[in-house]
Amino acid sequence: MTNQDREESVIVLAQIENTFILINQYREPLHMNITQLPGGGVEEGEKLEDAARREFREEAGFCCGKLHYIGELWPAPWMSNEVTHVFFTNEVSEQLGQRLEAHETIEVSFLPVNDCIERIQKNIYKDAELCYAVLLAQSKELFSL
């Protein structure tokens, strides 16, 4: 199966010192603001890593250095062919400010890694992409607690 057959998106789990960069945005299907990771759809012909840098820049307002690809996730294979590609970085530099689309309102926050893990364990955070990225990175020991 080639990439063209699937709806592809990217997310970035970024660590700055002892915090993760999270975003909070309104999600219409749930009628509420929820906490997620910066990310979005891959444009036609765009490389995955380029898409990750672009979305991270647009939504979080930062540049990132070396990106580590940690895996692809199938969020809802019973109803969708969407694939989410997950990147991890601990090289974040230059706060440039967000470049949001007109319909987007995204709040950026910095949460200590320990608190993020605790909120996932306590089921305060429920977003599949966020939970997968953080728990996979923890399982692979990409960061230390």
Add this chain to the structure above:
Amino acid sequence: MTNQDREESVIVLAQIENTFILINQYREPLHMNITQLPGGGVEEGEKLEDAARREFREEAGFCCGKLHYIGELWPAPWMSNEVTHVFFTNEVSEQLGQRLEAHETIEVSFLPVNDCIERIQKNIYKDAELCYAVLLAQSKELFSL
């Protein structure tokens, strides 16, 4: 928000001795067989735990004892209001045989816990619900490696 507003499903991560019970089934949107956890939709008026026991019985062919609720997951909040409720059990008894619907073909397997973790870390398993349940249970130290 009440439960009636959302599409709800349940999955069960079940440990027997040193293995997890997994299922393999065809998923039309991806055009392939994939590895997941037993589970399915909650019926109208059905309690979550009852739905978990029923789906586990139907798809895996076993009864389970005490079920631990470990959290709810939002698989795809950008396009769907679906919620997946995740249960863990290490009390599995009485192999009764599956009770599948006419259109279902589900292969049950028993994979050592260590191998399951490794396949998630290596991105061989990509299903969001499976990865979330196993990684969350690992993070909460519900099982030992």
